[in-house]
Amino acid sequence: xxxxxxxxxxxxxxxxxxxxxxxxxxxxxxxxxxxxxxxxxxxxxxxxxxxxxxxxxxxxxxxxxxxxxxxxxxxxxxxxxxxxxxxxxxxxxxxxxx
Numbered sequence: 001x002x003x004x005x006x007x008x009x010x011x012x013x014x015x016x017x018x019x020x021x022x023x024x025x026x027x028x029x030x031x032x033x034x035x036x037x038x039x040x041x042x043x044x045x046x047x048x049x050x051x052x053x054x055x056x057x058x059x060x061x062x063x064x065x066x067x068x069x070x071x072x073x074x075x076x077x078x079x080x081x082x083x084x085x086x087x088x089x090x091x092x093x094x095x096x097x098x
Contacts, residue, residue: 002044002062002069008033011068046071 003011015029032053036044046056059074072080 001065002036002071003067007067 012030012033015026018026032050034047034050036046038044051057054071054073055076056071056073057075061070061072061074061077063070063072063077
């Protein structure tokens with residue numbers, strides 16, 4: 001996940017307030033977070049550690065998710081999307097108007 005600073009602050013606070021039973025997940029989310037900068041052309045350098053953790057090998061997908069972005073390995077995203085499309089639409093969308 002890629003957050004603008006204000007959204008990261010909100011997310012970080014929500015994670016920090018989780019109970020001790022979620023301590024390892026708190027470590028995973030907060031302990032592996034990194035600041036990144038954009039270069040002059042708007043590119044973001046993602047560290048090798050984060051690329052490996054996300055399973056990103058070559059081609060990527062950057063998805064706008066409202067208040068944050070998701071960065072995916074393209075092949076992984078395509079496979080997950082195809083799997084989701086094979087299933088039923090979740091019940092929460094039954095009464096949703098497009």
